[in-house]
Amino acid sequence: MIPLDINGKRQSVDLPAETPLLWTLRDELGLTGTKFGCGMALCGACTVHLDGQPVRACITPISAAANKKVVTIEAVGNQPVGKALQAAWVDVGVPQCGYCQAGQVMSAAALLARTPKPTDADIDAAMAGNICRCGTYSRIRAAIKQAAAKNGGTR
């Protein structure tokens, strides 16, 4: 049994230790907001926070998540930064198909948590690991800036 803390809820799962957090969340715990896109940390669709750091759940074994705090898209809105980003995403009309956007929001939330006033270069560096096949990048950039402004400042 591996103990996990998912969105503040402690639970144990009976799975091989190398099972990726992604499939544990999606298939075993029913948290399907975290998406599968590549399985190799190449697209960012599965981004979650592990003790506040953005990680790709598809290559994070549950053994590495044990006793750490996991936050997913389902709960990131409980944090002010996450909430501001979600509101900005809707206001700017970022999503097209929407499939990658959970991962985009999670990467953006981690960015704003450590860099409240990101430059374009900061945004590029933090977000280049998240692919959007619909091509919503310019609106993602605008939404991050809008959320940052709401949270206390822009450049």
Added chain:
Amino acid sequence: MKTSDTVERPVIVANVSRRGFLQGVAALGGLVLAVGFPSATRGADDKKYGADGMPNGWVDDPLAFVSIAEDGTVTIVCHRSEMGQGVRTGMPMIVAEELEADWKRVRVAQALGDEKKFGNQDTDGSRSTRHFFEPMRRCGAAARTMLEAAAAERWKVPVGEVAAKNHEVVHKATGRRLKYGELAKAAAMQPVPARDTVKLKDPKTFRYIGKGQLKLVDGNDIVTGKAQYGIDTRLDGMLYAVVARPPVFGGKVASFDPAEALKVPGVEKVVQIEDTPLPAHFNPVGGVAVLARNTWAAMQGRKALKITWDDGPNASYDSTAYKASLEESARKPGKVVRNDGDYDAASGSAAKRLSAEYYVPHLAHATMEPPAAAARIVNGKCEVWGCFQSPQAARDLVAKRLGMSADDVTVHVTLLGGGFGRKSKCDYGIEAAVLSKAVDGKPVKVTWTRDDDLHNSYYHTVSVEHLEAGVDAKGKPVAWLHRSVAPTIISTFDPTAKNEAALELGMGVINVPFAIPNVRIENPEAIAHTRIGWFRSVSNIPHAFAVQSFVAELAAAAGRDQKDYLLEVIGPARQVSPDTLGDTWNHGESPERYPVDTGRLRRVIETAARAAGWGRKLPKGHGLGIAGHYSFVSYVATVVEVAVDDKGTLTIPRVDVAVDCGATVNPDRVRAQMEGACVMGVGVATLGEISFKDGRVEQNNFDSYQVTRMDAAPREIRVHIVPGDYAKPLGGVGEPGVPPIPPALCNAIFAATGKRIRRLPIRDQLQA
């Protein structure tokens, strides 16, 4: 471990036919008319165009699309698939506008796959809005008329004295009002008005259509992780499957040993999926499936399978050799598909002759949500959940494969995590159904990994475009030869097909409306060695790349401004019948309603150029390029600004896109589609390539099949919408933004560096 979350939780996209509209119009017996008005306009022998020409046509019956609850909630059915184009917002918005509904009280329900009830649901070809704008307007207006009639009856006043306005009906003379919820039941008793009596709103009074202020209906669900895609489907007791498929198209399982796979913890069963004889159609390619308690266990089980493949007839398919064979064909005469004037004579007497050849490789859609579907069979009835662009096709083909009647197959359409044409083909839905049948109807979800997606796609064709022109003393073309060689989509349905079909030739090779007197278009044969499918904007990609690059090359050779020269080649504003261009397809639209309008093409080119500051002074290493293209009966022109540094590194500071798609329903989504098409076009131009070696696709994931990321995307994309008229036919939006991007980008690179790109993707060619 099973948690409480494993309780059946099918996709949230509400599913109309099972909801039972207690208060809704459709629930009241005796009133449900045969779905669809009888159509006087659809004669049996006439050639049918637009929505009339699509399987099961259109339906504008409010009983199929609208219901009103006593609390006033209006539920509007969206029968087209949402894959990012915004159709679940746009289509109901049209109904709500005419219905005079308050958008805040509108719910959207997703239709099951049922074209007899809803009309055509095949969501591709940039057709949803242009085919259903008018039916959805009539549908909303008919429902509004029924509400007005019910109110007039209750007040015992002539119906002409009442009017619906923002979710209530008002009696003007007395100021009496009845809310829609209060009228719901009585309205349902009203007859559906005859189509020709339904009065549509004056577009001047639109408050939603054309305004773009409404937020996406799925926006909140998307950003909070609640939105449900095909891959998110969860059913009670469901098994998770992945499939090992033949690595070569046309191959099959020779033998396999499941023993090691069955030892993997969590693996429950190994099942062979029979391959299907050609044609490929939308059928599964066969293979060996591993069913497990979760996707990860299934993936580990698949790794442990021992399979010997029979690679079949395409085992030697090799992209490098194939490119050479296409080039060889392109340099010899082929089937003449358009012939104006006398190309040979004009070319022979021209002051100068130029030629160039362009190459665009295979591409894969690589939707962020890979193909995925779930199915179960209960009491001889099959239910399928999936991200389908064409749910009726999924229904029919699942039924056929299982030997059932389509009436016994229910297809639930989830959100699609990208479609781009891949999800028009429902092979993954059939796989899910076959696997469910193999485990006595238990629910099974099939998930494709990214490798699966790239290795077993329906690929964008691969093409060589050979162009020649004879120009006069001023550099103006008097003779134009275009040979297009590419394996055809038709080969997926008829393996003997070797020529491009009318629908491919009509995507910017045959229907180029240039003012050149001597034109010959040829199409030499090409044999397909993989599944060829349609990819967002389809053959317009290679055709526009070649044509718009070649015009720029001619301009450069003549020492002329590229934009001025392009306008001159297009010639004066005029309406050109597609028939006179040899285009019998015209995107399925009537040649009278939808002529090729060079005035509109000129206008988008001029608009994009003006907005981009064409001719402005640029920093060193920067360049501007332009391209304009007609596709999906819309007109799009693009100006790309590039910067290329000393090391050959390409960046794109800005793109200006001008689009004329006729009048718009949701201009914000038109902008979004142009922005997205721009990024996808940049990816096609700079990075995208699927190649084959020994019959196998060489790319496995986003490391080897690269797509544009945020840091390489255009920094600024400005979209300029040419205003349209609601009385005139609408154009497509989802696809026409793509084709002008690669040529405009390459023309900009030429302006910046003097280097002409003729082979996509650009990748490191600027560094060479």
